[in-house]
Amino acid sequence: MNDPATIRRLYGRAQGHKLRKGQAALVDELLPKVAVPEDGTVDAARLFGRDMPLRLEIGFGAGEHLAGQATAMPETGFIGCEPFLNGVVGALGHIRDGALDNVRLYMGDALAVVERLPDASLDAAYLLHPDPWPKARHAKRRMMNHGPLDLIASKLKPGAEFRLGTDDPTYCRWSMMVMAQRQDFEWQAKEPRDFLQRPADWPETRYEAKARRDGHEVWYFRYTRL
Numbered sequence: 557m558n559d560p561a562t563i564r565r566l567y568g569r570a571q572g573h574k575l576r577k578g579q580a581a582l583v584d585e586l587l588p589k590v591a592v593p594e595d596g597t598v599d600a601a602r603l604f605g606r607d608m609p610l611r612l613e614i615g616f617g618a619g620e621h622l623a624g625q626a627t628a629m630p631e632t633g634f635i636g637c638e639p640f641l642n643g644v645v646g647a648l649g650h651i652r653d654g655a656l657d658n659v660r661l662y663m664g665d666a667l668a669v670v671e672r673l674p675d676a677s678l679d680a681a682y683l684l685h686p687d688p689w690p691k692a693r694h695a696k697r698r699m700m701n702h703g704p705l706d707l708i709a710s711k712l713k714p715g716a717e718f719r720l721g722t723d724d725p726t727y728c729r730w731s732m733m734v735m736a737q738r739q740d741f742e743w744q745a746k747e748p749r750d751f752l753q754r755p756a757d758w759p760e761t762r763y764e765a766k767a768r769r770d771g772h773e774v775w776y777f778r779y780t781r782l
Contacts, residue, residue: 575645582648583641590651592635592662598672603660604633612673612711613637613682614666614699617763619647621684624759626659632679634659637666667704673711680717681708685763688727700731702738709740712781717744719758720777723767728775741779751776 575583592598600610609632616622616636626634636659638644644663651659662669689697700720712718718741722728735741745751754760754776767774 575641579645579649582645582652586648586652587644587661587663590648590660592637592660592669596672597674598635598669599674599677600633603635604658608633608658609679610635610673610677611680611682612666612670612678613684614670615639615683615686616647617643617685617761619643619650620761621682621759622647622659623650623654623656625682626656627654628757628759630658632658635662635669636660637662637664637669639664667707670707670711675710676713678712678716680719681712682719684719684721684761685723685767686720686727688722688724690724690726695730698727698730700727700734702734705734705738709738709781714781716781718779718781720779721758721761721764721774722777723764723772723774725773731777735777735779740782742782744778744780751778 592603596602600606600608609629611625611629611632611634613622613625613634613636616638619636622634622636626632636647638647638661641663644661647659647661650656651661683699686699687697689695695701708718720731722731735743752773752775754764754774755778758776764774
């Protein structure tokens, strides 16, 4: 497995528009209660006070998918990682409004959390509409590279699911190429509609809805960890 130190680097802005008073209050009051610890092992018992199934979302945007999954599976713990403050605020709003006590958030690089998970501890991992870095010279920045995937694979249980969603044609082709080179994942698709139609248990995100309004095709990839 590649050294995480050689595959992890954040690019982009940490914050967009200025927070309103209520949003700032969420960050000050709710985030400390649901934040993933900055160091030490990250497991369900530490995060939620008991053993339970554990799922991870890498880059949760405004938190629609994360909240939808957490609502549908209240006996499963969810870790959401997002480097952008405005996205974290969105997720905090969902946690507050839905009284979700099975979600923990990390504002920062997801791989800093993934590397602290016990091996074979995740029941699922989600990577939805990651930054495609479409220029060839930026390809190494993509999450869908063997270094990050080696790390994610080591944390997934055998039979666990890895999901990828994208509306970017370049990222779609790149991801298919990368995953075809791996021996530790099996693509679940048997026919085109299996990756062209959003599964019923895949809550729509704000970004995905916008992509469809803009006329973009969206692809849904589901892989099983062997």
